[in-house]
Amino acid sequence: MLLRVFEDGAYADRAFRSAAAGLDERDRALAQRLAYGAVQRRRTLDHAIEALGRRRVDRLDPPVRAALRLSAYQLGFVEGVPRYAAVNESVELVRRARRERAVPFTNAVLRRLADGIRPLIDALPEERPHEAALRHSYPDWVADVWWRDLGPEEARALMRAQNEPAETTVRLVRGEIDGRPDPEIPGAWHVDRLDEAALAEGRIWPQSRASQLVGLVVGSREGERVLDLCAAPGGKATMLAGDVVAVEVNEARARELEETARRLGAENVRVVVADGRSLPPALTGFDRALVDAPCSGLGVLNQRPDLRWRAEPLPELQLELLRAAAERVRPGGTIVYSVCTVNADEGEAVVAASGLEVDESLGDEWPRFRHRRRPEFLQTLPHVHGTAGFFVARLRAPEP
Helix, strand or coil: CHHHHHHHCCCHHHHHHHHCCCCCHHHHHHHHHHHHHHHHCHHHHHHHHHHHHCCCHHHCCHHHHHHHHHHHHHHHHCCCCCHHHHHHHHHHHHHHCCCHHHHHHHHHHHHHHHHHHHHHHHCCCCCCHHHHHHHHCCCHHHHHHHHHHHCHHHHHHHHHHCCCCCCCEEEECCCCCCCEECCCCCCEEECCCCCHHHHHCCCEEECCHHHHHHHHHHCCCCCCEEEECCCCCCCCHHHCCCEEEEEECCHHHHHHHHHHHHHCCCCCEEEEECCCCCCCCCCCCEEEEEEECCCCCCCCCCCCCCHHHCCCCCHHHHHHHHHHHHHHEEEEEEEEEEECCCCCCCCHHHHHHHCCEECCCHHHHCHHHECCCCCCCEEECHHHHCCCCEEEEEEECCCC
């Protein structure tokens, strides 16, 4: 999986799914922890490998690089893995990759890592943004954004939180399940593990509490026409009441969206394959719209370990989509704008640039999630609320 992600540009979840297909549940869980952790902590691991191995990581053969990262993660961050196992297994990986000449080097570096990686990591400073980015394994630009938007203490707390496993929550669609209901988000349940049978039967849908909050903020009712402009994979679209038009530009994802609606019994959802910025003329006059826009994803980095290495802000696209939605909503109708990121450039700044009127009552409706600097908006934060990081605004289409 590490080779596919870092050498071929594959997505971590898809690469892992195919690589781990033959594993039983226990082995699969351990394999996922090691593979995801090595992807997530790449920057810190590479620093340790270079400092202790005295060789630039980018000059190593890909199988050697992957084996070193995998072992370094176990030695630096995983309790309970015997030192000899972490070293010997990675040496064997290099041998099996037919890099026999690299075996002595790999063995020597791993033994130095076994002795020194934890003290090295513990000694890394984190007072400044780029120091913290190295210690907690983030790109420098992410640290800069969080330092600016949250301040040093909260930025460091967010970095730590986004390196921990995400909560396991589902939306209860119908029936009963094992778990406990969330006290703040109606329909959200905390579970120990995902019930695959309940998922296949459409009784639950895996969805963070923050994502479910967005669907609830839309507040659509029976008899209303609702536009979901960026609808796949369908978690929010299938929450909405009324006559829902769910738009998705990618045909494959649109088919997945249709399957999601069918499985969850959301017969009120009609899928349209189109670019949200240039919808068919007939799609107009909606009472409400949801723009859950593509974004950098800085609020879900613990769910997607490779995303931090490929993330980029998308404020221009977000503004285009928000304006396009406003044009399709009747005068005085509402538009909910949300992004799963912690970055004011993609949240508050996009809303300001849209020129749309802000519904300032939103923060009063959900005081637990009120944006601390801008109380007219909502903001969920992984280190504060224990769920994904989202920005949410409710806006009004202009009256004539």
